[in-house]
Amino acid sequence: MTKSEGAALRTSLMERKDYLMIAEIVTQGARVLDLGCGEGELLAWLRENKRVDARGVEISGEKVQKAIARGVSVFQGDIDQGLKDYPDNAFDFVILSQTLQEMRFPLGVLTEMLRAGKRAIVSFPNFGHYTVRFSHLISGRAPRTELFPFDWYDSPNLHFLTVEDFVALCRKQSWTIERQVCLGRAGEVRFCRNLLTEVAVFSICRG
């Protein structure tokens, strides 16, 4: 990515820390499927700057309308539906950005991502972050932090995984972690990643 491209993405996608890393991992001209793509901000940027074949899946009709209106090929449907029709290896990258923790069956989704795509790029908020741990330890209640701002009864999150949980799953499934970026408050986390990471981005492939 050139400096100006990076700057453009930073301005347009400020609110999503992980987008920048995902944009960096995706290669020029790749075939990309973004699961839960919202209004297609990331895909539109990838299409414009990396000339990718950009496709998305999104459940909200309003967001789909906006994504299609900005020229991104988005399918209105849920993520499981969004994956199952595709043949094997249809994509170079299948992206799941900060949604894994909301999936009913994360393992099934990840397996499908690695079937339809050669690589999966997954980002998620780290439940192992020290603020979450302190919040729970001190209050004795379901943690509410900047990263997990919802009350337990009102949260889209179904699973509370940590960076180490995800690494362990990859090991168990014999998936190769090709790239991992742990983002903390002050940029990339170099040590104590399970304590300091706010959002983790993994690029994985089969075997």
Place this chain on the structure above:
Amino acid sequence: MPFNVETQYVRFPSLLLDCGITLFDLQVAYETYGTLNERATNAILILHAFSGDAHAAGMSLETGQPGWWASMIGPGLGIDTDRYFVICSNVLGGCRGTTGPSTVNRQNGERYGMNFPVITIADMVRLQKMLIDSLGIRKLLAVTGGSMGGMQALQWAVAYPEAVAAAIPIASTARHSAQQIAFNEVGRQAVMADPDWNNGDYYDGKPPARGLAVARMVGHITYMSDASMRDKFGRRLRDKDAFGFDFSVDFEVESYLRYRGSQFVNRFDANSYLYITKAMDYFDLAQGKASLAAAFDSTQARFLAISFTSDWLYPTYQSLEIVSALRGRNVNVAFCELRANYGHDSFLLENRQQAEMVSGFLKSVEEDLARQ
């Protein structure tokens, strides 16, 4: 801004049909809007629904009427005529200027009537391809239409993969369902039950107006939704405070259907009704193929499919069937089900979301072509 348009006509020597019969000396009625660019890369073909015609946009110089998709096609609209060269033609078998059963067969000087061969959606598309070739266009930027227009759009993408960059089937299907065939059959039976139909030979006498009007009344019911009929008519009475206790018009909805039925008779040929509904019923993109997905094996087009929540005649599942088959072949397809209360008619009505999606989609198809 309204702009004036005139229907044009072009003739072709012959067309071999799916049924094996060759039609000779055909005429096609068509209109164009906007300007074809130098490399002929900005052409969009509009495909009309069952009772539509070539007059899709602008104001007709002949009739003073706006086009049937005037809310969608024009300067600065969803299909922007400042940007694109837009073409719409009346379908084969129609009665609005293109050869159909009401046309005089020049070989014997008589109107075809029931001697007109049974035609298919693929036949309609073959004739459109001849029109496009005659206009010097090798590849269409897009083909689009709703309902039967969507079927033609799909047929175009499958039959002429090298000639279509993008297809936008709206409120449409890859094959008519039993329910859709059933409604068409009711319409046909209504026409044929009218003694004035006279086995299709009525051009010198009275047309089967009552039969055709009943057919249209049934059609209109299927184009609306329960909610839109409730909103529009409810149980309101027509020009009276109490029931008449007879079989004159009591309800608003009765009056509306009768009016629409009688209007239709003035502009539509009963035999065309039979032939075109039959073509729709025969349509099955998967016929002769291992699967619907296999039908898309050779397509190179991008797709945008749109359906409407309240459309029970061409329900969303039929659009999803198309989308699912396309994804099975890893074809680039976007899909959205729009919220709309007006049933199947929704695609024809002014709809900002639909216009924005189509406009954005077309621009990205242009970008893709520029990159190639």
